[in-house]
Amino acid sequence: MARAATTSDPFNAVAEPRRRQILTFLAGNERQVGEIVVAVGLDQPSVSKHLGVLRRVGLVHVRRNGRHRLYRTNAAAIRPVHEWTETFERYWQHQLNRVKERAEAQEIRSRSGGPSS
Amino acid sequence: MARAATTSDPFNAVAEPRRRQILTFLAGNERQVGEIVVAVGLDQPSVSKHLGVLRRVGLVHVRRNGRHRLYRTNAAAIRPVHEWTETFERYWQHQLNRVKERAEAQEIRSRSGGPSS
DNA sequence: TTGACATATTCCCATATAGGCATGTATTTT
DNA sequence: AAAATACATGCCTATATGGGAATATGTCAA
Numbered sequence: 538m539a540r541a542a543t544t545s546d547p548f549n550a551v552a553e554p555r556r557r558q559i560l561t562f563l564a565g566n567e568r569q570v571g572e573i574v575v576a577v578g579l580d581q582p583s584v585s586k587h588l589g590v591l592r593r594v595g596l597v598h599v600r601r602n603g604r605h606r607l608y609r610t611n612a613a614a615i616r617p618v619h620e621w622t623e624t625f626e627r628y629w630q631h632q633l634n635r636v637k638e639r640a641e642a643q644e645i646r647s648r649s650g651g652p653s654s
Numbered sequence: 655m656a657r658a659a660t661t662s663d664p665f666n667a668v669a670e671p672r673r674r675q676i677l678t679f680l681a682g683n684e685r686q687v688g689e690i691v692v693a694v695g696l697d698q699p700s701v702s703k704h705l706g707v708l709r710r711v712g713l714v715h716v717r718r719n720g721r722h723r724l725y726r727t728n729a730a731a732i733r734p735v736h737e738w739t740e741t742f743e744r745y746w747q748h749q750l751n752r753v754k755e756r757a758e759a760q761e762i763r764s765r766s767g768g769p770s771s
Numbered sequence: 772t773t774g775a776c777a778t779a780t781t782c783c784c785a786t787a788t789a790g791g792c793a794t795g796t797a798t799t800t801t
Numbered sequence: 802a803a804a805a806t807a808c809a810t811g812c813c814t815a816t817a818t819g820g821g822a823a824t825a826t827g828t829c830a831a
Contacts, residue, residue, distance in 0.1 A: 552669035612745035622736035628729035
């Protein structure tokens, strides 16, 4: 088989840098496509295509307003990604603690008679 | 241009379901390739290729032990993904609050004389 | 109705996989 | 040294884009 469709889930949709940029730009505020085009510096059709992917995955919501379409990030759809990564949090905390402990042990060793240079 | 290389960053590496499965399996414990093959139900070459991607991105660490190679998840490399998604947390919290507030308002309306059916 | 404006779609091309299969390589056992 | 074991790589194919260019669609203005 070939590569999986990006259109199917938030993990794939968010893997594209441009789409992350768009989601960040649309977090908290509605924007029309033209504004997004300026913000990300891609041509309009490309932006529309990225918005299409995000829309199908549910990462953005659209609302019509006359000739414009107002997009905004649907943060809730990003949550599954956040939660998956969160399951690893305790492991990196563990790593950080080990680094910290080593640093402290080193600190103690230096203080109690190590060479001062 | 075509699709970006998955080999370049954690977002893309993690977009592949099989690789997420492997990372979860390797979180906290070292495992040899054969065990991973059994766990994910793919053939050995495919697993090795996924491990190769994860290794290049830094999502796993390897250690040799005789004929075996022991892999383990490097949780710290997942952190950037966690942090990116975290920037949206306040927005979905906001959404949840709105839902909750509407529910409470509805609750009050029902209590103060609405039809009981 | 005719235009102008804002977006979405379609078509085409180059490229990057994900798997399946075969083969290469390092390490241990006999 | 030869055979076996455990992985990593290389090769080939079908498929899914991402971007550019052209075109279709929908809406408001004159």
